[in-house]
Amino acid sequence: MINKQVMKLLREKTGVTDQRIYQIIDEKKNAHHYSITKETAAYLIAAENGIDISKILKEDELIRVREVATGQPVINRQRNTIQRDSSKQILVEIGKDIKVTDPLLPKKIVEDAKRMAEVYAVVYVFENSVRNLISKVLETRGTDWWETNVGGKIKNKVKERIEKEQRNAWHGKRGAHPIFYADIDDLSSIIAANWADFRDIFPDQPWVSGKIAEIEMSRNVIAHNNPLEEHDINRLKINFGDWIRQISLWSDQQLAEKAESDTQE
Template identity: 35%
Template sequence: MFESEADQFQSAGIQVGADQSEVEERLLSTALSAFGVSRRNNALNMARLYAVLHCFENEVRALIRETLEEKERTDWVDKLPNKIKIFAESRQKTAVDDSWLEGEKSDILGFVDFGNLAAIISENWKHFEAVIPSQHWLKQRMDELEKVRHFIAHNRVLLPSEYQRVYMYVADWNAAVGL
C-alpha cells in the first residue's frame, strides 16, 4: 500500500525516501575513477548518445508493433517480411533456450536488427504513410542512425559535431510521429 501511494507522490514530483541519484552518481564515479579524465568524459558523452538511441530504437519498435496490431490485429506478426521474421524467430528461440541472460524475450520485434526496422515499415507502408514523411526520408535517417549505433555499440567515440546530427534526426523523427 505504501509503495502504491509513494508512486503517486513521486509521479507528482514529490520526493519520497532517499535520493537515489546521489548514490548512483557515487557508484558511477567510483567505477570510472580508475580511468583518465579524457576517457571518462568520452564515455559519459557516448553514454548520453546511447541513451538517446536506446529510447529512439525502442520507440520505433513500439510504433511498428502498435500500428500493426491496430491495423492487422492478431495477424500482425505475419505482416513482417518473411526473411526478417525467420531471422528474428531464430534469435528469439536461441535467447529462450540457451541464454543465461535475463530480460524481455517475448517480443519478436526485440530480435529484429535495427537495420531491418525501416524495411518492416516500408513493407507495410500503407499503415505508416500518414505518419512518416516518405520512404526516402525514413531510409536516410535510419541508415545514418544505424551507422551511429554501430559506432556506439563497438565503443568507438564520435566527434562532438556528430552528436548534433543524432539529436537532429531523433528530433525529426519525434516531430513526425508526434512524440
C-alpha cells in the same frame, strides 16, 4: 593459480558459476590467440567488470595486465624498469554505486564514456520508438501481424536469436515481442514492406529510411563502445528531434480523431 579474492569478486559481480567464469576466461584467452595465461585473462575480465585489481594483485601481475590491455610495455623512464604508475590511475565513477580506480583506462576513455551516456539514451529511445510505432500501427492488421506482415528473412533471424537466448536462461531477455529482437535496419524494411500503413505518418518513404539509416550509423559506433564526434552527436540529436516531431503530429491527430469519435457516440 588465479588469485582467490579476484575469483570471489568475479563470482559476486557476474553472478555466474565458476564453470562459466572459466569459460569466459578461455574466451578471453582465445581472443588473444592464447598468448596470455588464464591468470592474466581472469584479471583483465575482473578489471572490465569494475573490480579494482590494483588493490589485490602484485606489482608484476598488474604490469602484465596493463601491457596486455594497452598493447605496450609500462616503462618507468627514471629507473629504466617496468612498473605501474599509480599516480596516473583513473577514478571511474558510474552512477552512484560504482567508483573504481582503474589502472587500465586512459583518461580520455572515461571522459568519452560520460559523454556517450547521454547519446546512448537518445539512440535507445529512438530505436524503441520505431519498434513501438510499428507495433501500434500493424496491430490494426490483427494480433498475428508479425507472422502476416513481416518477411521470412527477418522472422528467421529473429527466431534464431530467441532460441539462442532461451539456451542462455541465466541472462535477461530482450523483450516479450519478436520485434525487440529485430535489427534497426530490419525495422526500416518492415515499414517499407507495409508502406500503405505508414504513408499517412511520414512525408515519404525515403524520409523514413534516411532518418533510420543516419541514426543507425551513429548507433553502430556506440554499440561497439566507440565515441562519436561532436558533429555526429549534433546530427543525431537533430534527426531524433525530427522523428519525434513527426510521430507526435501523427499521434496528436490520432487522439483528436478518437476524441471526435467518442463525442459522436
